[in-house]
Amino acid sequence: MAKVIYDRKNCIGAGTCIAAAPMHWKMNPDGKADLIGCKHNDQTDKDELELTDPQEIKENKEAAEVCPVNVIVVED
Numbered sequence: 001m002a003k004v005i006y007d008r009k010n011c012i013g014a015g016t017c018i019a020a021a022p023m024h025w026k027m028n029p030d031g032k033a034d035l036i037g038c039k040h041n042d043q044t045d046k047d048e049l050e051l052t053d054p055q056e057i058k059e060n061k062e063a064a065e066v067c068p069v070n071v072i073v074v075e076d
């Protein structure tokens, strides 16, 4: 089990997360990426998505690595 944590308000819309993990990320017309299927955590003001599939976890770790402003974190 891993959790993707996304600080959407600080996304700059670079889109590299979408290239790394296209099943989980898409560009929103507002210019920021959406983490597909996430839930918003009101306490932290971040979006969260739990993953169990090793391939999906790997792809999202790659998305976290390529994000130029480090707004994606994957916690194992």
Ligand code: SF4
Binding pocket: 010, 011, 012, 013, 014, 015, 016, 017, 018, 032, 033, 066, 067, 068, 069, 070, 071, 072
């Ligand atoms: S790579 Fe980072 S800054 Fe770029 S769209 Fe994805 S989350 Fe936003």
